[in-house]
Amino acid sequence: MISVALHFKQSDTARLKADQEALKKEWQSGVSGYYALPDSQSALLGEIETFSRKTAGFDNIIVVGIGGSTLGAKAADRLLRHLPQRSNKKLIFLENGDPLDLCMAIETINLHRSFILIISKSGGTIETISIFKLLLSKLGKSEADTSCAEQFAFITDEGSPLDTLGQDNSISRFHLPKNVGGRFSVLSAVGLLPLRLVGYSAEKLLSGAKAVRDDFFKDDPLGIAAKADFIANSGKAVNALFAYSNSFEEFVKWYVQLWGESLGKLNNKKVRVGFTPVGLIGSVDQHSFLQLIMEGPLDKTVTFIKLLDFKRTISVPAISFKGLEKNDFVNNRPFDTLINSQADATLEALKSVGVPCDMITLGKLSESNVGALFMYYELLTSLVGAKLGVNTYDQPGVELGKQILEKNFK
Amino acid sequence: MISVALHFKQSDTARLKADQEALKKEWQSGVSGYYALPDSQSALLGEIETFSRKTAGFDNIIVVGIGGSTLGAKAADRLLRHLPQRSNKKLIFLENGDPLDLCMAIETINLHRSFILIISKSGGTIETISIFKLLLSKLGKSEADTSCAEQFAFITDEGSPLDTLGQDNSISRFHLPKNVGGRFSVLSAVGLLPLRLVGYSAEKLLSGAKAVRDDFFKDDPLGIAAKADFIANSGKAVNALFAYSNSFEEFVKWYVQLWGESLGKLNNKKVRVGFTPVGLIGSVDQHSFLQLIMEGPLDKTVTFIKLLDFKRTISVPAISFKGLEKNDFVNNRPFDTLINSQADATLEALKSVGVPCDMITLGKLSESNVGALFMYYELLTSLVGAKLGVNTYDQPGVELGKQILEKNFK
Numbered sequence: 001m002i003s004v005a006l007h008f009k010q011s012d013t014a015r016l017k018a019d020q021e022a023l024k025k026e027w028q029s030g031v032s033g034y035y036a037l038p039d040s041q042s043a044l045l046g047e048i049e050t051f052s053r054k055t056a057g058f059d060n061i062i063v064v065g066i067g068g069s070t071l072g073a074k075a076a077d078r079l080l081r082h083l084p085q086r087s088n089k090k091l092i093f094l095e096n097g098d099p100l101d102l103c104m105a106i107e108t109i110n111l112h113r114s115f116i117l118i119i120s121k122s123g124g125t126i127e128t129i130s131i132f133k134l135l136l137s138k139l140g141k142s143e144a145d146t147s148c149a150e151q152f153a154f155i156t157d158e159g160s161p162l163d164t165l166g167q168d169n170s171i172s173r174f175h176l177p178k179n180v181g182g183r184f185s186v187l188s189a190v191g192l193l194p195l196r197l198v199g200y201s202a203e204k205l206l207s208g209a210k211a212v213r214d215d216f217f218k219d220d221p222l223g224i225a226a227k228a229d230f231i232a233n234s235g236k237a238v239n240a241l242f243a244y245s246n247s248f249e250e251f252v253k254w255y256v257q258l259w260g261e262s263l264g265k266l267n268n269k270k271v272r273v274g275f276t277p278v279g280l281i282g283s284v285d286q287h288s289f290l291q292l293i294m295e296g297p298l299d300k301t302v303t304f305i306k307l308l309d310f311k312r313t314i315s316v317p318a319i320s321f322k323g324l325e326k327n328d329f330v331n332n333r334p335f336d337t338l339i340n341s342q343a344d345a346t347l348e349a350l351k352s353v354g355v356p357c358d359m360i361t362l363g364k365l366s367e368s369n370v371g372a373l374f375m376y377y378e379l380l381t382s383l384v385g386a387k388l389g390v391n392t393y394d395q396p397g398v399e400l401g402k403q404i405l406e407k408n409f410k
Numbered sequence: 411m412i413s414v415a416l417h418f419k420q421s422d423t424a425r426l427k428a429d430q431e432a433l434k435k436e437w438q439s440g441v442s443g444y445y446a447l448p449d450s451q452s453a454l455l456g457e458i459e460t461f462s463r464k465t466a467g468f469d470n471i472i473v474v475g476i477g478g479s480t481l482g483a484k485a486a487d488r489l490l491r492h493l494p495q496r497s498n499k500k501l502i503f504l505e506n507g508d509p510l511d512l513c514m515a516i517e518t519i520n521l522h523r524s525f526i527l528i529i530s531k532s533g534g535t536i537e538t539i540s541i542f543k544l545l546l547s548k549l550g551k552s553e554a555d556t557s558c559a560e561q562f563a564f565i566t567d568e569g570s571p572l573d574t575l576g577q578d579n580s581i582s583r584f585h586l587p588k589n590v591g592g593r594f595s596v597l598s599a600v601g602l603l604p605l606r607l608v609g610y611s612a613e614k615l616l617s618g619a620k621a622v623r624d625d626f627f628k629d630d631p632l633g634i635a636a637k638a639d640f641i642a643n644s645g646k647a648v649n650a651l652f653a654y655s656n657s658f659e660e661f662v663k664w665y666v667q668l669w670g671e672s673l674g675k676l677n678n679k680k681v682r683v684g685f686t687p688v689g690l691i692g693s694v695d696q697h698s699f700l701q702l703i704m705e706g707p708l709d710k711t712v713t714f715i716k717l718l719d720f721k722r723t724i725s726v727p728a729i730s731f732k733g734l735e736k737n738d739f740v741n742n743r744p745f746d747t748l749i750n751s752q753a754d755a756t757l758e759a760l761k762s763v764g765v766p767c768d769m770i771t772l773g774k775l776s777e778s779n780v781g782a783l784f785m786y787y788e789l790l791t792s793l794v795g796a797k798l799g800v801n802t803y804d805q806p807g808v809e810l811g812k813q814i815l816e817k818n819f820k
Contacts, residue, residue, distance in 0.1 A: 099722055127693060130745070133726055136727065142729060161734045245510070245511075246506055260701065261698060261701040272708060281506070288667035290808050290811065291808050296674030297684060319543040339506070339507045341818065401752070
């Protein structure tokens with residue numbers, strides 16, 4: 001269950017209906033394949049099931065990747081790790097070429113007990129390929145030969161150099177559709193394979209996403225078009241996502257990439273557009289970023305997320321400290337009530353000073369709800385991108401840095 | 411060693427000298443006590459040394475606190491945890507009233523083997539006091555009586571309700587100066603005590619900070635005044651801190667609180683001012699937020715941090731994959747060179763499109779360099795606050811939410 005309450009003035013229905021239609025055309029045009037992921041992958045699901053038997057005996061699943069190759073699975077695992085179906089395999093992400101962290105990882109992880117997924121859409125990401133080489137070397141190998149098939153698999157575009165390398169050496173390969181970009185790929189093999197290998201249901205992730213997509217193209221009960229319309233025309237430079245549970249720590253990073261990289265670019269009139277995404281965790285960031293939203297420039301919109309069912313509940317004990325009786329109003333009350341009341345109170349406070357807000361409520365942390373949330377944000381991003389007139393699915397701005405790196409590397 | 415290169419036009423020296431002088435007056439006025447922390451705490455250091463013997467036998471140090479009570483120590487421990495003087499005690503922060511995380515923490519931590527620091531400047535932070543009650547209850551106690559003295563200590567303002575509670579029950583108390591706010595308190599007992607209890611040198615943290623402060627008030631070799639002047643007058647809404655090492659993951663959160671909460675407020679002309687702080691980790695966020703900086707609105711400044719000595723070094727093995735030879739330029743080269751070259755290349759790319767940048771270079775991750783970095787950012791924040799005409803040290807905007815919480819709590 002996912003519901004959304006919009007605390008700002010909504011546009012007329014005809015306009016929103018037109019946006020919905022435009023997005024349906026975009027789906028049909030094939031410019032991005034993420035729309036189709038919930039129902040285009042039955043073959044993949046079968047492959048994943050078979051493959052998961054191969055990794056059953058390993059203690060660790062290591063994902064080597066960066067950006068869109070890791071953020072989605074990382075977010076989902078952080079949200080769902082308390083579920084009973086989560087196996088006790090460690091799911092380890094090696095993303096950054098930070099030598100200190102790499103040294104510590106290599107010393108503490110038993111690589112021989114690890115199954116390793118190399119994920120790179122292009123097949124040539126410098127960090128990913130370099131860490132792949134490092135792991136090979138630590139496993140005593142000097143090349144990616146057929147002996148790698150036992151404990152490596154690749155997730156990449158069909159025909160990429162990594163794909164060919166896998167093919168030449170009988171290493172298992174999974175493809176993501178060519179028209180699915182990294183940051184929209186969590187519901188492809190990129191996210192589903194690692195998540196399934198540690199026990200989650202890939203089907204349920206997809207079914208939750210499918211329901212949100214189908215509902216959106218029917219009568220948009222979550223008001224995604226209204227929210228996109230508001231944000232795109234708001235003139236606000238910053239969009240904050242304020243999620244009231246530690247479980248969203250990695251999800252907000254997934255959102256930051258999706259939002260920042262999809263929308264921050266030159267539009268079809270060569271104007272620089274986009275919004276600065278900010279990920280916040282409540283109530284912790286009430287003691288940090290909130291002051292700026294309350295009293296700083298009114299250049300922000302804020303989306304709250306709260307959770308109705310935390311799965312575990314625990315109450316504040318009925319202990320009263322002399323001089324601190326003012327804190328006793330939460331005694332005997334569940335911590336859930338405290339944190340959710342903080343979300344409500346903060347929304348009220350922000351509304352009172354004129355900050356446009358909305359509240360996403362999630363029933364519980366389940367695979368289908370997490371799939372739903374991914375799709376909700378992907379559709380929202382596509383809608384805003386269409387209204388801004390950008391290509392939501394490319395990222396031309398990161399190429400120059402790569403060129404300079406290669407040219408100046410000494 | 412810390413050095414800074416400014417890649418933007420600097421103001422004339424006379425103006426910067428005046429800003430420096432104004433800050434010296436602010437220090438002397440006593441409006442904030444953080445300036446004096448590097449040399450006002452010899453008594454505290456003695457107390458901490460004595461106290462550390464008391465906690466020697468415990469496996470864990472638990473810090474219960476939120477916001478400024480935890481962010482500094484958390485940042486320093488993340489930056490320094492690889493140092494040999496770091497003991498193998500776990501340093502655990504309980505911050506959020508998230509019931510799922512609290513349940514999991516209570517089940518996995520042996521509370522009887524834990525020394526617990528309750529940190530709250532006001533002494534009445536709702537999350538902190540509620541979690542304190544929870545821990546007492548799990549230890550089988552129904553009040554904070556004298557039996558708590560064995561495994562609890564309080565860090566709070568002198569005379570706060572928590573201070574009185576401690577005094578009445580012979581529980582050890584440490585005070586931070588009244589005129590040191592939470593987000594400027596890392597170099598007071600708030601940060602120094604937990605850091606010392608896990609093996610770091612409090613003296614070295616302070617000496618690094620002292621050197622930066624004294625240098626600033628002498629001839630400002632790091633150009634702090636020039637940077638503050640530029641940012642305050644830049645008209646840029648967003649300041650990103652792009653640190654090229656995973657070790658800065660928590661430090662960037664400390665920066666976000668310091669910057670957002672100190673500067674985001676009504677100024678002396680009742681105008682809403684402030685900047686949106688964004689914490690980024692390189693090269694990971696090159697695959698996320700960078701696109702927005704490169705091609706989105708030119709409303710950002712970017713500060714890079716890089717590390718000369720990662721303490722550990724490891725090279726990319728000389729393995730060449732067929733079809734991926736374009737990645738071989740990093741073969742046989744240390745990962746340090748890759749990550750630092752990425753920082754340099756990204757700075758070049760951003761400069762080329764007109765984004766104002768600067769680069770902080772840290773020699774290595776040592777206590778004195780981390781102390782230096784804290785002081786660098788505190789001074790920078792004070793300078794910008796003075797130029798914006800705000801009270802850098804208060805946070806009036808977070809009160810309304812608290813009032814609504816108490817009023818509407820059901």
